[in-house]
Amino acid sequence: MKASAELGGNLQSVLVDLIELHVQGKQAHWSVVGHNFRDLHLQLDEIIDDARIFSDELAERMRALDALPDGRTETVTKDTHLPKFPAGEVDTAETVVMITERLDATVKNIRTVHDAVDDEDPTSADILHGFIEKLEQYAWMVSAENRLPRKATAKSPTRPSGRAVTEITD
Helix, strand or coil, rough: CCCCCHHHHHHHHHHHHHHHHHHHHHHHHHEECCCHHHHHHHHHHHHHHHHHHHHHHHHHHHHCHHHHHHHCCCHHHHHCCCCCCCCCCCHHHHHHHHHHHHHHHHHHHHHHHHHHHHHHCCCHHHHHHHHHHHHHHHHHHHHHHCCCCCCCCCCCCEEECEEECCCCCC
16 A cells, blocks of 8 residues: 555654654653652653654554655654753653643644544554553653642642642542
8 A cells, every 4th residue: 555645644743743752751851850750750761762662663654655754853843743842950740741741732633633544544543543542641640740639628739849739620
């Protein structure tokens, strides 16, 4: 099978986000400081590793479909759906928020192109399903770092470090 321009473009759109997720994850990994640093630092390694593996799997699928993946820096920077990552050290709570946003943005883009991909190539859509499943799981796990149980009743919950945390209400 040879990919249409639309299929190649849709897969390319996902590819640049996965590459950018890998690069920004690495920047977060190097820049994170604060409470629970080690756990987040190690969790970022898992996300980074999977984003790199996913981007390679997708690029190789594109080549199997005779589409040409473009992972060049200028292409990724120009086409990614992810916001820029700030320079300098970033507190763990802020890192949690930013990484969750980037995971969500990546999944949103995959979901945006999914149906068109599925119409032309269900095999590629199956690959995208796997990415969605894992990235949504990471978003849940990372975002849980800043949450309190729904049953929390304190008006201004804080951690022992004195940092405020997000309270989820129904």
